[in-house]
Amino acid sequence: MSLVGSIQMVNLRVVVTGTVGAGKSTFVRTASEIEVVEIERKITDKISTLKDQTTVAFDFGKLVLDANMDLHLYGTPGQSRFDFMWDILIKGADAYILLVAANQPSDFPYAREIFLFMNKRVQVPMIIGLTHMDCAGALPPADIVKNLDAIKDEIYPTIVTVNPNLKSSVLHALRVLVDLTNRSGFKP
Numbered sequence: 001m002s003l004v005g006s007i008q009m010v011n012l013r014v015v016v017t018g019t020v021g022a023g024k025s026t027f028v029r030t031a032s033e034i035e036v037v038e039i040e041r042k043i044t045d046k047i048s049t050l051k052d053q054t055t056v057a058f059d060f061g062k063l064v065l066d067a068n069m070d071l072h073l074y075g076t077p078g079q080s081r082f083d084f085m086w087d088i089l090i091k092g093a094d095a096y097i098l099l100v101a102a103n104q105p106s107d108f109p110y111a112r113e114i115f116l117f118m119n120k121r122v123q124v125p126m127i128i129g130l131t132h133m134d135c136a137g138a139l140p141p142a143d144i145v146k147n148l149d150a151i152k153d154e155i156y157p158t159i160v161t162v163n164p165n166l167k168s169s170v171l172h173a174l175r176v177l178v179d180l181t182n183r184s185g186f187k188p
């Protein structure tokens, strides 16, 4: 926390995680007010047929959400062989969003794996962001959440529909996450 005049600046560290191609890098890029620090490496395994590049370290972006709140965004790699990065990033997180492409049911078990990984390490506010809802084959939110094992004692996690390419949509998702974090008594 730093003091700027009489305003107390609060830093909130938000991890943006999810499956390969769910929209993590796009989300961070769309939200960020600084040029995103993207650490990407060409990959040569079978996933490289899906995309030319995949993130092996993380994407870092920053924005001021309210006059007194700086959000630091950390987009994780999608592939589990980089789960050491998930571990490092989530342990420093104040909150996280799990992005899941609604039109990729074959990835739901993997999204569940990521959720369970994060949930085992930290108990911080989280929301699920369903992406690709505008695409053919997108499944209804209730079907997706059932597959994630994210319902505890009949309490559903907070779910938002988000299009990472649209600034208003990304800001809405972040607003929901920040409100949840504030309600949970976040102390910087």
Ligand SMILES: Nc1nc2c(ncn2[C@@H]2O[C@H](COP(=O)(O)OP(=O)(O)O)[C@@H](O)[C@H]2O)c(=O)[nH]1
Pocket (backbone or CB within 6 Å): 018, 019, 020, 021, 022, 023, 024, 025, 026, 027, 055, 078, 130, 131, 132, 133, 134, 135, 162, 163, 164, 165
């Ligand atoms: N139509 C549509 N495209 C999306 C959506 N979310 C992500 N994309 C696209 O999906 C591709 C993969 O996104 P990227 O951010 O690289 O995924 P990452 O692997 O999670 O970092 C990009 O071309 C995005 O523009 C969405 O909600 N709707």
Ligand SMILES: [Mg+2]
Pocket (backbone or CB within 6 Å): 024, 025, 026, 054, 055
């Ligand atoms: Mg990426």
